[in-house]
Amino acid sequence: MSLEISPAARDALESWLTGSRALRGMAENTLTAYRTDVVEFIAFLTAHHAEPQGLSPLARVTTPDMRAFMAHLRGGGAAPRSMARKLSAVKSFYRWLAEREGFEPTAVLLARAPKFQKKLPRPLAEDAARAMIDTVSLQARDGWIGARDAAVVTLLYGCGLRISEALGLTGRDWPMGESLRIVGKGDKERIVPVLPVARQAVGAYLDLCPWPAEPDSPLFRGKRGGALNPRLIQKVTEQARMQLGLPATATPHAMRHSFATHLLSAGGDLRSIQELLGHASLSTTQAYTSVDEVHLMKVYEATHPKAG
Structure with missing residues (x-):
């Protein structure tokens, strides 16, 4: 046609x-x-x-x-x-x-779309997420590249960043304080906390990186010094999950999902997690947090002003 x-x-x-x-x-x-x-x-x-x-x-x-x-x-x-x-x-x-x-x-x-079942991304268990980061750091022959890959995956899990957001950071974002200003989908800005372990991972990478963290240059660099291709992070996590015996759903995006799920399991409320992830609607956050309904109701009852 x-x-x-x-x-x-x-x-x-x-x-x-x-x-x-x-x-x-x-x-x-x-x-x-x-x-x-x-x-x-x-x-x-x-x-x-x-x-x-x-x-x-x-x-x-x-x-x-x-x-x-x-x-x-x-x-x-x-x-x-x-x-x-x-x-x-x-x-x-x-x-x-x-x-x-x-x-x-x-x-x-009034035209109706066909119904379909939304696929929920599967989170990793906390120990599996940590093992993924540790294993990723050992995949590369060059030490600085292993440190780079571990730093990126740590930001995905520790800050809930999308891979494009992590790779969009520049030297201007370093040194990192206790929070980071992220420009996400639709140019929407949000502030995310940066855990000490994430700062340490990025710092360890930059100490080994052959190129300095210049303000207008990408923070995470490829082998020849240009911007890091997201496919390389996807590939290294794929190798790590195979080594660890994790399912095919253990992707870079699953690390971001695991961040949200583990926060919710620890008692975080959906609204705060929505803001940390940069979701436009709360329903999107709910789709990312595959936890049991009982826990969701407990969060609802504890946080909703009309509950009880």
């Missing part, structure tokens, strides 16, 4: 994306995915109706059109999760377009 769309539709799409970037602070990866999904929808309508879809035809989308689009995605082998994401992008675009053009977008907004 051709992905050609009319100039008017493309101009509207780009205006929406520009506004989303400026007003909502969306990440570039999210904007790229939104563009792809909406273009696919408009291109489908073009083929479905055998005519270009300018702004007027887009305003006349019907419930049968939406059913045909979902059937098209299903027939193309799209998984339920992927279908739900695409539909969400289309709905977001249509809310904006309907307000700008003055039409009723009910047919689009």
Whole structure:
């Protein structure tokens, strides 16, 4: 199917994306995915109706059109999760377009996404998380590289950082105090505490690193001094988990998840953990914290003002 769309539709799409970037602070990866999904929808309508879809035809989308689009995605082998994401992008675009053009977008907004079971990331046990850090430090031939890898994984587990956030640190972030200012998804800032063990791990790496921690240079460097590729951290954790006999779910992201789960198990409240992780909604944090329902209720009862 051709992905050609009319100039008017493309101009509207780009205006929406520009506004989303400026007003909502969306990440570039999210904007790229939104563009792809909406273009696919408009291109489908073009083929479905055998005519270009300018702004007027887009305003006349019907419930049968939406059913045909979902059937098209299903027939193309799209998984339920992927279908739900695409539909969400289309709905977001249509809310904006309907307000700008003055039409009723009910047919689009009432379209139902297929149900799917969200996969919960699996945390590591506390001893397994520590063993992962220790083993990662021994994987590399060069001592400074082993210290670097251990420092990165320690930040993932000790501060709950995303791998992109850890590798986005620069020399300006060193020396680290008791907290660290992190710019996460959508350019949202948050403050995370830095445990002494994390500071020590980064310090041990920098003592061995052949390159100084210059303000505008990446804190974590590759073998030749450039920015460290996240794939290398994924690879070294993969080697460590195989050596330790851990499941395939023991990834760098699982270290961040383990941080949240262990905090909650120790009595931390969901709202604080949400802020530490940089999640936009509490429901996202709940999905990351696979603890038993009884413990969740205890946290709820202890922290909710209306409980009891």
